[in-house]
Structures are given as structure tokens and as C-alpha cells.
Amino acid sequence: MTTSSAEKRVVVEATPAALATRVADRFLTRVRARTRNGRIAHIALTGGSMGGAVLRAASEHPRAAEIDWSLVHFWWGDERFVPRDDVDRNSLQSRQALLDHIPVPQENVHEVAGPDTGLTLDESAAAYAADLARFGTDEHPWPSFAVCFLGVGPDGHIASLFPDREEVTVTDAAVLAVRNSPKPPPERVTLTRPVLNSSKRVWLVMTGADKASALGLALAGASYSSVPAAGAKGRKRTVFFVDEAAASEVSVDLIDQAY
Structure with missing residues (x-):
């Protein structure tokens, strides 16, 4: 497949396990x-089963020992507003899968504050937006992520930007409080599209037949307000x-298997 760097690429593996290994590598x-x-390197992580699977595969990869983790800062595209050790926390999953197994300084792990x-x-x-601003660029009051991982829901949502809700259209803020989320838990904190799309690389990881429709719509250029994944672009x-x-x-x- 011949493609420019600006185009969306699709990489396919047979199974979720094989996909996690490919993405981790x-x-x-x-x-x-x-x-x-x-x-x-600033990295934005995601939750979900594949988010955890990729990080576990990374923690077990021999190449993990070759990286100076003191140079890596970890963030999250969204977080559930629950206590730090609640099983619903994306950051808890990430810590258990990777962060607790690598020598990354605690000050490099930027968790969203919980209740x-x-x-x-x-x-x-507001506190998360202020933390992001500490690493802002000349262009934006937030860092440009070297890699931004995003999961995609069957409805096409990314982070906590859900279809046909006001949060997906906000462009004048870096971080939003989300209430009455259509997916529990109801209270969340999410990065906005401008922050996600200022990333150098946006990697959307998705598995299962229930995601096929959302993937098709995202690739077809559907309205990002109705299919937020369609608006994700590194x-x-x-x-x-x-x-x-x-x-x-x-x-x-x-499909671009060469990437």
C-alpha cells in the first residue's frame, strides 16, 4: 500500500494477543x-482490555530494558473520577500492567486526581490542565504526545468524548469534566480533541466484531461529532x-501491514 504520512493507516493482526504484541513492539x-x-517522550495511555494488554506485552518485552524511562512521562487520555485504587481507574490498570514494572520516576506519572x-x-x-501546562509548547499549553493511545468504543467514542455530546466539539479547553457519561462510571475527566490531535502519533487500538462498524465509519470520514474516532488524527x-x-x-x- 502506498500512503502519505497524513493518511489513516490500518494494521491488522489475527488475534487480540498478536495485536498486543505487535503494538507493544x-x-x-x-x-x-x-x-x-x-x-x-510524553505518552498518553488509554484503558480497556487492549490498553492493558499492550502495556503488559511491553513490560514483558526485552526491549523495555533498553529504554531510559526517566525520560518518559505518562499521561491518560481520560480517567474515571473514582479513588486511585478503584478497579475502574485506567491508571490502576496501567500501573499494574507496566508502570509498576519499569524504573519510571513517580513524578513522571501524571495521574488524574480522584475524589x-x-x-x-x-x-x-483544572488541576490536570495545569499539570499539562507545565510541559506546554510554543503552540499549546500542553505537551505534544509522542504517542497517544486511544481505545474506540462500539459507538465510536474515544477517551471520554462520546457521540453527539458537547464535549466532543470543545476546542477552547485542554481538559473537561464529564458528567452523566453514557458509559459508567458517570463522572470522568477527559482530554479534548485539540490535545489529542496535537499528538505526533495517534494509535487507535480496537478488537472484536462489535467494533467493525465504528472502524468503518471512522475510515469513511464520518462526522466526528457523531463518530468521535473519525476526528482523531495525529x-x-x-x-x-x-x-x-x-x-x-x-x-x-x-490495510498497510508494512507499518
């Missing part, structure tokens, strides 16, 4: 390349890493 290669000359910190939902969102690369079940509706000419 690619992730560690990218982080090593980014940090090799002492540069900082156990004494902050309200709105205060938590500045250098936008890659959908999917298993065969999710790829059932993808045209062969959109």
Missing part, C-alpha cells in the same frame, strides 16, 4: 528512538491497530 521502538538522544484527594470533579479537571501518523474481527468491513486497499 512498535511502541517500544518509537519510545527508544525518541529518547535515544536525551529527548523527553479521595479531596478535589471535586471540576477541580480535578500530526505525523494516524494508525488503527485492529484484529481480523474488527477489520471485517475494511477494504483491502486501506
Whole structure:
């Protein structure tokens, strides 16, 4: 397949396990390349079964020992507003899968504050925006992620940006408090589209036949307000890493196995 860097790419593996291994390998290669000359790498993580599977595969990969993790900062595209050790927390899953197994400084792990910190939902969102701003660029009051992982729901949602809700259209804020989420738990904190799309690479990882329709719509250029995944776009690369079940509706000419 011949494609420009601006186009969306689709990489397919037979099973979720094979996909997790493929993405983990690619992730560690990218982080090593980014940090090799002492540069900082900001990474946005996601939750869900595949988010955890990729990080577990990364923690078990021999190349993980080759990376200077002191140069890597971890963030989350969204978080459930529950206590730090609640099983619903994306950050808990990430810690158990990878972060507790690598020598990353605690100050490099930027978790969203939960209700156990004494902050309200709105205060938590504001605190996360302030933390992002500490690493802002000349262009934006937030870092540009070297890799931004996103899960995709069957409804096409990414992070906690759900279809046909006001949060998906907000462009004048970095972080939003989400209430009455259509997917429990109801209270969440999410990055906005401008932050996600300022990432160098956006990697959407999705598996299962129930994701096939959302993937097809995202690739077809559906309205991002109705299918938020359609509006996800990295500045250098936008890659959908999917298993065969999710790829059932993808045209062969959109698949780029070389990436």
C-alpha cells in the first residue's frame, strides 16, 4: 500500500494477543528512538482490555530494558473520577500492567486526581490542565504526545468524548469534566480533541466484531461529532491497530501491514 504520512493507516493482526504484541513492539521502538538522544517522550495511555494488554506485552518485552524511562512521562487520555485504587481507574490498570514494572520516576506519572484527594470533579479537571501546562509548547499549553493511545468504543467514542455530546466539539479547553457519561462510571475527566490531535502519533487500538462498524465509519470520514474516532488524527501518523474481527468491513486497499 502506498500512503502519505497524513493518511489513516490500518494494521491488522489475527488475534487480540498478536495485536498486543505487535503494538507493544512498535511502541517500544518509537519510545527508544525518541529518547535515544536525551529527548523527553510524553505518552498518553488509554484503558480497556487492549490498553492493558499492550502495556503488559511491553513490560514483558526485552526491549523495555533498553529504554531510559526517566525520560518518559505518562499521561491518560481520560480517567474515571473514582479513588486511585478503584478497579475502574485506567491508571490502576496501567500501573499494574507496566508502570509498576519499569524504573519510571513517580513524578513522571501524571495521574488524574480522584475524589479521595479531596478535589471535586471540576477541580480535578483544572488541576490536570495545569499539570499539562507545565510541559506546554510554543503552540499549546500542553505537551505534544509522542504517542497517544486511544481505545474506540462500539459507538465510536474515544477517551471520554462520546457521540453527539458537547464535549466532543470543545476546542477552547485542554481538559473537561464529564458528567452523566453514557458509559459508567458517570463522572470522568477527559482530554479534548485539540490535545489529542496535537499528538505526533495517534494509535487507535480496537478488537472484536462489535467494533467493525465504528472502524468503518471512522475510515469513511464520518462526522466526528457523531463518530468521535473519525476526528482523531495525529500530526505525523494516524494508525488503527485492529484484529481480523474488527477489520471485517475494511477494504483491502486501506490495510498497510508494512507499518
